[in-house]
Amino acid sequence: MKTIDELLAEGVAGKRVFVRADLNVPLAEGLITDDGRIRAVLPTIKALVAADAKVVVASHLGRPKGAPDPQFSLLPAAERLAELLGAPVAFAQDTVGPAAHDAVNGLQPGQVAVIENLRFNAGETAKDDTERGEFADQLAALADVYVGDGFGAVHRKHASVFDLPARLPHYAGYLIATEVGVLKKLTEDVKRPYTVVLGGAKVSDKLAVIDELLGKADRLLIGGGMAYTFLKAKGYEVGISLLQEDQIPVVLEYMKRAEKNGVELVLPVDILVSKDFPDLKTKAPADFETVDADRIPADKEGLDIGPKSRELFASKITDAETVFWNGPVGVAEHPDYAGGTTAIAQALLDSKGFTVVGGGDSAAAVRNLGFDESKFGHISTGGGASLEYLEGKTLPGLAALED
Numbered sequence: 001m002k003t004i005d006e007l008l009a010e011g012v013a014g015k016r017v018f019v020r021a022d023l024n025v026p027l028a029e030g031l032i033t034d035d036g037r038i039r040a041v042l043p044t045i046k047a048l049v050a051a052d053a054k055v056v057v058a059s060h061l062g063r064p065k066g067a068p069d070p071q072f073s074l075l076p077a078a079e080r081l082a083e084l085l086g087a088p089v090a091f092a093q094d095t096v097g098p099a100a101h102d103a104v105n106g107l108q109p110g111q112v113a114v115i116e117n118l119r120f121n122a123g124e125t126a127k128d129d130t131e132r133g134e135f136a137d138q139l140a141a142l143a144d145v146y147v148g149d150g151f152g153a154v155h156r157k158h159a160s161v162f163d164l165p166a167r168l169p170h171y172a173g174y175l176i177a178t179e180v181g182v183l184k185k186l187t188e189d190v191k192r193p194y195t196v197v198l199g200g201a202k203v204s205d206k207l208a209v210i211d212e213l214l215g216k217a218d219r220l221l222i223g224g225g226m227a228y229t230f231l232k233a234k235g236y237e238v239g240i241s242l243l244q245e246d247q248i249p250v251v252l253e254y255m256k257r258a259e260k261n262g263v264e265l266v267l268p269v270d271i272l273v274s275k276d277f278p279d280l281k282t283k284a285p286a287d288f289e290t291v292d293a294d295r296i297p298a299d300k301e302g303l304d305i306g307p308k309s310r311e312l313f314a315s316k317i318t319d320a321e322t323v324f325w326n327g328p329v330g331v332a333e334h335p336d337y338a339g340g341t342t343a344i345a346q347a348l349l350d351s352k353g354f355t356v357v358g359g360g361d362s363a364a365a366v367r368n369l370g371f372d373e374s375k376f377g378h379i380s381t382g383g384g385a386s387l388e389y390l391e392g393k394t395l396p397g398l399a400a401l402e403d
């Protein structure tokens with residue numbers, strides 16, 4: 001894999017460099033609640049600016065359905081990027097149309113433009129190779145060189161991640177190089193006990209990862225939206241909690257295999273439940289109660305792990321030599337449901353081992369809850385991406401950067 005240092009050594013002045021970043025930041029009413037993913041790509045952008053490249057930054061944001069959708073505009077991210085760079089950033093209101101071409105053609109060496117959300121185009125995420133390829137051709141027309149630095153999206157076989165680098169000279173940016181360097185440590189010679197904590201809301205994406213982790217981790221702690229499919233598989237009522245009903249047979253097989261392999265599979269023993277999902281805008285106090293995990297009322301949903309679970313999970317984290325954590329264990333954006341996630345973050349800090357936090361929302365939760373990110377071994381910008389890397393899968397966005 002060629003790195004950006006090689007590109008800089010070859011000389012990039014006046015060239016149009018396409019930087020595929022992951023600027024998929026959490027937003028509340030159009031305001032960025034955590035800019036960690038933007039800050040993470042700054043070293044690459046700054047180096048290209050200093051080398052007098054014309055820098056074209058592209059990313060997805062959220063999951064729009066292949067057409068423009070104002071709530072997913074990248075404009076707030078472009079504005080924050082300008083603030084962080086301390087320099088103007090041009091913003092194109094389309095991705096490969098006339099506005100994008102105008103913005104790129106208007107760049108002077110050392111200037112930066114951001115093009116609109118890649119997923120406003122169906123070609124970006126298309127399953128069909130030809131459709132994705134056609135969109136990649138349109139993106140390629142905007143640049144001379146490709147730098148892949150959107151680590152959070154390298155597990156996606158998308159046009160800008162997988163097909164575009166095949167069409168341009170391609171290099172890995174500093175963020176990807178750092179992320180891969182750290183995560184590699186967790187795939188080679190991992191120190192034991194090795195605890196993995198899984199939470200979050202992308203349940204169907206992340207359940208599959210457990211398959212591999214059952215052969216690698218010593219302890220698997222399941223919280224967040226993922227826990228309810230396991231509790232349901234145990235025969236418990238889960239009310240209106242997040243549930244992946246079709247995955248129950250898979251989860252039952254995981255539970256059997258964990259026992260056979262001697263992997264401790266730890267589920268919450270108590271849950272904070274409510275009739276309503278909390279209001280994340282007003283953060284108005286929630287109406288919740290704490291119940292044992294086998295006593296979730298049929299009309300309520302689980303929104304955080306309870307105090308007994310926090311203690312149980314912490315005990316499996318603090319004496320581990322290696323800890324990987326992806327996904328808030330509750331709806332941590334709301335103060336009433338942030339207690340579980342706070343307890344997990346604190347347990348990682350109390351652990352004597354090497355700790356890695358992975359994921360956009362997990363990293364945001366850690367920072368927004370007031371933890372000092374420098375105290376963790378590594379905070380990865382990728383949740384799904386880091387999990388799939390740990391699974392040992394070939395990630396399309398990394399494979400595409402190989403020569």
Ligand SMILES: Nc1ncnc2c1ncn2[C@@H]1O[C@H](COP(=O)(O)OP(=O)(O)OP(=O)(O)O)[C@@H](O)[C@H]1O
Nearest residue numbers: 200201202224225303330331359360361362383384
């Ligand atoms: N019990 C729950 N019910 C509903 N949502 C939950 C629950 N627990 C956690 N969540 C939500 O999960 C979301 C984060 O999940 P997600 O899987 O996206 O994690 P992530 O760290 O961002 O990883 P990635 O980078 O892959 O997106 C948060 O918005 C949080 O509110």
Ligand SMILES: O=C(O)[C@H](O)COP(=O)(O)O
Nearest residue numbers: 022024152153360383384
């Ligand atoms: O948040 C993430 O994990 C990345 O930005 C990828 O987003 P996606 O899961 O919508 O592809």
